[in-house]
Amino acid sequence: MDMQPEPFVPPAPVPRTAPPSRLEIIRTVMRNPLELWGVPSYTLPWIATKFFNERTLIVNDPGLIRHVLVDNAPNYRMSVIRQLILRPILRDGLLTAEGDVWKRSRKAMAPVFTPRHSQGFAGQMLRKAEEYAEKYAGCGTTGATADISVDMTELTFEILSDTLFSGEIVSASEKFSDDVDQLLHRMGRVDPMDLLRAPAWVPRLTRIGGQKVLDKFRGIVRQTMDQRRARMASDRSKVPNDFLTLLLDLAGPDGLTNEEIEDNILTFIGAGHETTARALAWTLYCVSNSPQVRERMEAEIDRVLASGANPVEWLDLMPHTRASFEEALRLYPPAPSINRAAIEDDAWTAPDGTRVEIPAGITVLIMPWTLHRHELYWDRPRAFMPERFLPENRARINRFQFLPFGVGPRVCIGATFALQEAVIGLGVLMHRYRFDMTPETNPWPIQKLTTQPQHGLPMRVSERRAT
Template structure:
């Protein structure tokens, strides 16, 4: 008889059994959009309805997802509602830019994220992770969500900015939370597609935090520009320098350089931080999954000194991280609008429809996954992951706008998990009751208080 415990089912909203009223829907969307979706969303290949703000298409079928994001991507632009949320924060950063601005930005950043450069980031990633883990005391309780925000910030600062970011590290995680709390939510007026001149009260409170972040970026750029003037050949050839060098008549404008820096400071590390926190939480609640991963990490660290090779050498660790990305996708919603109306099979996609490709729903879809709500890393073990359709698993998106930093994030996550789990074990406490909330990312409401025990 199999003595293996029943799989751990981590917290998530139950699918709704009845549609909400218009007022209720706006309240849910503001508070936590993950609580909006009903049983049909988790069972049907697609849903087409008239929503509060107009036509709405929920795309779950992998073929339809591929059609929207890849095969006919030229017919789809970023959705109006999504842009209203993100553009006040990121402006013309890579996540929000469109058309020629997006093409210039993507071209300017591509050299930073080649495999050669990413492998070169491995040692600085390891250095920062080793320094970070020294802060833990045996038996202490810590908020792992805040810790992972700080760790990924320090890795980002070291790798892409060579440690030269202005501002205070001590308050950074709180500032990020405050920014996403105030400006990273859907405002009811956005849902109604109200005109831009109507003030969004939900974002007025975020202006001070936004100004703070803009100040960090401006000061960071000034520090590097001064160094480039003093010693052009001695300045590090990292993300910051490459972007500044891309500034000019045929490249990026000054404002676009600033927007892309703030995109990576504010969003580039936030997604990895959340995924690391959810991974360690799920493993704490499923120790039978954690134990073989600890053995794998111990063996790799004892025999492979090059951290750039750890991603390929640790398939069980990667599988657990991939499964946490499935259950808690950092970017839970991908929003598009058709430029021209069209048909996909028997589905009509009308003009100005909000087309939602939602990793949160697709990753838990009853027709695509066995035991979709359970934490089962074995789905991603070698031999199993190859059976997963490319367009039913979208932690980094897909198509031309696929996340440019996906390989960077995967390497960073494996190095961080290896260092953390080789030295410590993280256990839940009576106060560990996370609830997934969608802001810009899938965040654990209430944080992740966990006890740290030296192995």
Template structure:
């Protein structure tokens, strides 16, 4: 693999050398769960441990991951801790629903993400990015610094609103994106009461004050649904055939309930753009420290856009841009943990004959954060080396050693949407502008619902 000699190692917690007491574990979970993991988590294929009050299996072996998430997926449900964290926000949205509710919702949502919608998505992504890019002219003229993390949250919200809701979310963009960020930052964190598996009615100190925001979101979602219903009744031939319409067309006794539709709207408005936004912010930060690779990206962008390539084909025609984004998702996975629990006792035997028994009720952690930085599966795992994902290198990766979108039946339904969105956003912005770090650019990864940069990512914008 053609690697540069001294690649950039972006900031991340150093693996712990010593075990933590129960109190220290709870304190670290409250502050930043990414700081929990020991050296063993980054070097062993699996670890059996007791985590607070729960017997826990931490899984890094790609074969065992495939077994749990695909081959015997029916035996593994969302863990209780994960439910306690996510359900207060997303309720029965696609990310948190189980059983028959999840199957009905997945079937209802799937048509939105078929290939025939790709071109329409790409065109709207392009126009939204071009419109957003104009705001950087003033920053350039004033030698200004922007927080690229906040900007990408706003941009991906604009894209989601235009593509999946045809610009008809009943909220003002800037204040609403701030509300989304606040909500996911507070309610998306693990509370000590979650770790202790306390019932959901027990107050969570870390989420005090979030009720007002949730009620505000409920008002926005209800208004958005009612306005679209009105359009469907009054102008059925011209109503947009988007995500919102498809959900409402499936409303009824044999389809989705109104509350389930509202939950999925909230899921996609919130988590649907937050994940891509975080990955884009980290990408701009990492490539600023890799000027040689950034130059290759810029050359590629100039050629593809200069040739008038249809934006739906940018993903295929910009391998350097895609590789940088995928490497950023390796180092800073948008969803840093996948939490499951064994419904019944189970066992798995590796190709080399090692057997592991999994007791009923055991909590199973598949951790993209540790898996993506694991010494058994990656060369120089802490370094930013996007060449790993270039054609010719990417094919050597095991399907289950890289899980930015999860895997199995519950793999992220919008994965291709997110990749296309990211490449178009990077292409449009990098065609005209360059983003560089400043002395104040010191992001620190913290785990909330996503891997967020504490302190933001301030960057100076210049015109290329």
């Protein structure tokens, strides 16, 4: 009788069994917010509490999530703390803009990220992934160690640069991904002043030094815009019809201001690849600890690549590869929290008749980190079990219990782009190489805007012989 091995349970904070003190909250949020949440957050459908004397509703129930993010979405704005952290970096970029500015930007960019248009990027994604895979050429069957967290950031940045900006992002640094890392991790940290909701003009000591990186980035964006505008004025017929050109064409009284264009370019350059990169690294790590999962993925990938299938079809032809990526998104959601605040009094009634009051001004926390590991909604929630996401099992997953890309009007505009990019990247890399643990591979998830492995993710990369 064949015995199925126990699924891999990757590292994650153990839920707290006692409420933290105010000082503990500050220390934990500054160090790693993922370590803050207690047993109720993983077992109850909702929790009404106070956070620094601020009324807070922690929401896990899929029906209540739908109410807040979809059915009554106009009644919920971005929370103050979230905006205090992100707006100094992104200003009126798509992630932080609200109201008419957000609607105008979203409508303008939507055509680039329709499923059909995103599929048109498949060939470029494949080419860049194949070029990047050459980095490991010659590692042999004995292998060489690489920081996969860094490498996946480089890969996804190269794909984003090529597909959306035609490779024309101005940069004086060969390690542009390092600049991105510095920007997000110096400026994107929670500061005690944020928790106290101090005005934006109050200095944030934890971000000292970050402004220099931000100024450098804004300079890069302006140079990129100026360079493209000069080409557009010189000979429009030779200018690529890409995302950058689209944004610049929108400048004007009926479109976007120059500042809004700059903010959105910065948003996509700075954050557009980061989420996919983190999820790819976590996928390779989890798969390396799941031999049967890896065998199924390798067989599937080898078969599809041997068939010569167009890369635009890989997402549908590689269900095991896609399922592993989505399971990594579940366990390590790149965006671990969705923060809103109620504008007016609201209420929601559960199927059993329980009424949840949502008073004006209350902060509503919807956390994919706890939702994706919640005992009410998942079987063995802490285990890596990609079969959950295979086509025959997907119907069991409520649309509002799996939120790696958010949901509702502000759902991630690049979700289809990211899924396609991930499957193509995994297909290319795992066809040629295996990624294995090393004695130094001991990742710990930490929230710094995205869910990333603290101290990187060193792994041994070795050549494999496709069968």
